[in-house]
Amino acid sequence: MLISLVVPCFNEAEVVRRFHAHVSREIASFTPTFSERLTFEFVYVDDGSGDETLRHLRCLAGEDSRVRYVSFSRNFGKEAAMLAGLRHAGGDAVVIMDADLQHPPELIARMITLHTQGNDQVVARRTRAGDRVTRTLTARAYYRFVNRLVDVELVDGVGDFRLLSRRAVDAVLKLTEYNRFSKGIFAWIGYPTETFAYENAVREQGRSKWTFGKLLNYGLDGVISFNNKPLRAALYLGLLLLAVAMAYTAWIVGVAVVNGVETPGYVTLLVAVTALSGVQMVLLGVVGEYVGRIYYEAKRRPHFLVGETDADVPRHDPETN
């Protein structure tokens, strides 16, 4: 059985070699314990790093015949990097993991075991131990909110660290949307899935690429990219406001008929105008989000452009030369 390890790397020069050494050691230690013969390949995806990541990958490919890599022409984001990795992976099963050693390589053996027991997806769910309280709480609130909206079930702590069987990978590759929200995509394809929890390791070196703004946008993607319920909600909200406005109008007219016309009331007017225009802007924004997405999908651009792959460098493979 061939297992592909797909590793997106963006500015990971400080850790990528250590990652490779660590994972190699780990693989070597557990491979003999499996009854089935396991072989591995590493598929590194350099997501347009500005540092020495690509140079390290070239070296690794030269030193280790199991290493393959794809390098993007610029930074296309982790979603695109994972997609590229999945496309290039030839394994009977694929494990996606981060280059920063936050996904413990010790868990790979467990994933493979669970896979051989008939699971198409084996998911490592990280506990939020060690996270800041604010982050934990926002995450919890977010997932509660989002799961009401989306049709698929999203689980807090479930990230991209997972094993996919060949048919699961093929299913993921069939979803060709431009706006990729992997959490949703993995949940959408289904197939027998097994989840287990692990404690997240602290990032060894380098720093997280997630800024607050990026997280916010990612959260919004989760809500919007997987269903049209926000549009439906916008419609209902509009109808509700319309009903309220009609009732209020009726009341004002009634009062005017009974008491005659009074001049005061311009505060009400101002509040109504500003509040309603605010609501309209939000609703327009919701619609705009979808239109924007359609625009991107309609362009049918490729998800990424490849600048270089391991096939471009001459190999000094002790086995073949």
Ligand code: UDP
């Ligand atoms: N990554 C990537 N492209 C990006 C940002 C991140 O390929 O534009 C990779 C990064 O190299 C790492 C993984 O995605 O292997 C997770 O990134 P990071 O550690 O910054 O995220 P966090 O662990 O904080 O969620």
Ligand code: MG
């Ligand atoms: Mg990380």
